[in-house]
Amino acid sequence: MRYPQASGSSRLTRVLGWSALAALALNTWWGLWLSPPDVVQGQFVRMLYIHPAVATMCYAGFGVCALGSVAWLWPRLRSPRWDRLAVAGAEVGAVFCFATLVTGSIWGRASWGVWWTWDARLTLTAILFALSLGYLALRRSIDNPHSRALASSMVAVLMALTVVVDHYATVWFVTLHQNETLFQPDPTIHGWQLATMLVSFLAFGLVFAWMMVHRYRLEVLEERYEREGFTSALEARRSEALPERRVEVPAR
């Protein structure tokens, strides 16, 4: 892998970054001004152009984390790449999860008049967010790279399974949330609203990808920083040897 330039933005991230910004601008323009207010919900329909897209990216993030962890656990596939992907997915996923909760509760406040409702999807996202905080806290508390990857990928897989169980638990517990407006057989929205929603998915998808690349690269740099530190720590350690009995360790 060639050394990334010191400036920090390679061709890939520059392209991704700018196209994401362009798509976001388009989404904002269409979402806030161009698309007509909904006959039922009035202006609140505009939430449709943020919340579902952000929520999807949240699940995408945790999906990447779970897949990365499974790949890392698979003996033949094991390589630091998967671990870096897992941590990138988890962290970016957690950010989008937080955004989902915020926009979701704002939407709830707007249309149902209350900040938090015990609704299946919102509760599941909240649990997901708590799980991700636990995962990230766990990663910070182990410094040995191999065992950190091992413990966190196992925890990630266990958490992914827990989310499956949670899904049924919350759905049975309460079924209040309106089902997916977009993926219904006959979408109840069309025309401008549909178009804007697709744009929102594109925009946030690009933002998601851009963040993932940067976070992944950050992990690579951190690893190199640690390796850098390691060689100097090794020399310092060796210099502690009794001075007059210094032994030239045969260079293997």
Place this chain on the structure above:
Amino acid sequence: MWRDALVVAGKDLRVEGRSKVALNQVVPYSLVVLLLFGFAFDQDQPLLVQAAPGLFWLAVLFSGLLAVQRTFSIESADGAADSLRMSGLEPAGIFVGKVVAVAVQLLLLEVFLAVGIVVLFHSRLEGAGLLAASAVLSTTGVAAAGVAYGALSMGTRVRETLLPLLLAPVLAPVVLAATEAWRAALGFSSGDGWRWLGLLAGFTAIYLAGGVLSFGALMEET
């Protein structure tokens, strides 16, 4: 593996029996938690009776966290963790042994708690079959998830505060399912309680299998 599990469970329960920490500290703690719930609901009798199953299982969750931290603190005292690793016992056996030990302590605790909610919250316990089945299943689930994540504290210098943060969201579905099963048993909710039992069984199976597979690696020193 099962023989090792029995040995470890025997050891844990004997240590618990001798030191009586579970009996003298965790049980009173859970009863105090019930009292606090009582204060929080301030004599609103009908509400308390309604909420009793939920409060019961919340108290079990908090006590479960304590029991798991306790079962791993006896390992870290005097470096017993290393002798456990060196003992050559099957890691899966150690995991199952510890789960059994924690589950037995929690079940014992639940008997006290059941008496507690009957006395404090005046709830009448019927539908015993569903109550007992969901209690055993969810206690095993709590113990399995607790010991699986607790192994992290044995392997790494993980601070005590990490375990509750990791465990609480994971145990959320268990508390939910157990509460709903009990509410159905006590006739508060119309839903059929046995469906929640299926969810509990699924959760417990996941964590028992996950723990057996991963305990060996998790308990290693990092």
Place this chain on the structure above:
Amino acid sequence: MPYDLAVRLRSAVALAGRYPLLAGADLDVRTGEILALKGANGAGKTSLLRVIAGLIPLSGGEATVLGLDPTSDARALRRQVGLLGHRNGLYEDLSAEENVRFAARAARPPKGAAREALARLGIRDRLAELPTGKLSAGQRRRVALAALLARRPLLWLLDEPHAGLDAEHRELLDGLLKEVAALGATVVLASHEILTREVLAHRVATVSGGMVLDGLIVDSPVPDAPAIDGPARDGPAAGNMAQPDLEQPSVA
């Protein structure tokens, strides 16, 4: 290999996070030999024992203990290895006999093995029933040693075994170790006591700065091992002329 090597380490590197516990340790220990490790605190004696026992994975170099690789098949190796660390690894609430029986459980000991091992270490009847929390430090040390003895390990790794023992039990331990070594077991012990090293040990190696300065047996047929300067004292027959101990406190 004319010598049957119980332990063979070549430039072993072991990490705790980023700190190199071992920075390229080379060591040979023959079967049936009693090797003493000397060195200041923090030089790496304890880490060396724990690496040989397979408790700390190797990050570099290679190691063969009792014919096994301590990092990959650690669990199989540990059944044949007994490690006594600074702490005794006992359960205070259990009695001495229960502790020893639990420790030896995996080795499927014959019926009275626990009591017999305890008796060998001078822990008899009433003492064996008391919870170990109530015993004195010296007695607890002997119970830990009995737990080791009951497991009949092929390789004894002892970290300051004589700490806390009175004179009478010191000879008892020395006698036990000599007897066990004569039976073909190998003993590697870390000790600050010069007397122990000179009287008991067949060979003494110095650990400093995460390395073993004279760990290799000079006439061992390892082709690429360069001649290590400094007198290689070995052979129990040759009187161990007291090596002037340069025990300056190392910069740990």
Place this chain on the structure above:
Amino acid sequence: MNYVVAAWLSCGAILVAYSARTLRRERSLRRSLAPKDGPRWR
């Protein structure tokens, strides 16, 4: 209508904050790694 704006701004703020943090950490790591190796990094 201000709910919609609130949602938009809050979501934007969260994403921008996180991206800024990541970029800053990345740049600081690069600076600590880069100088020692000097130009041959190119």
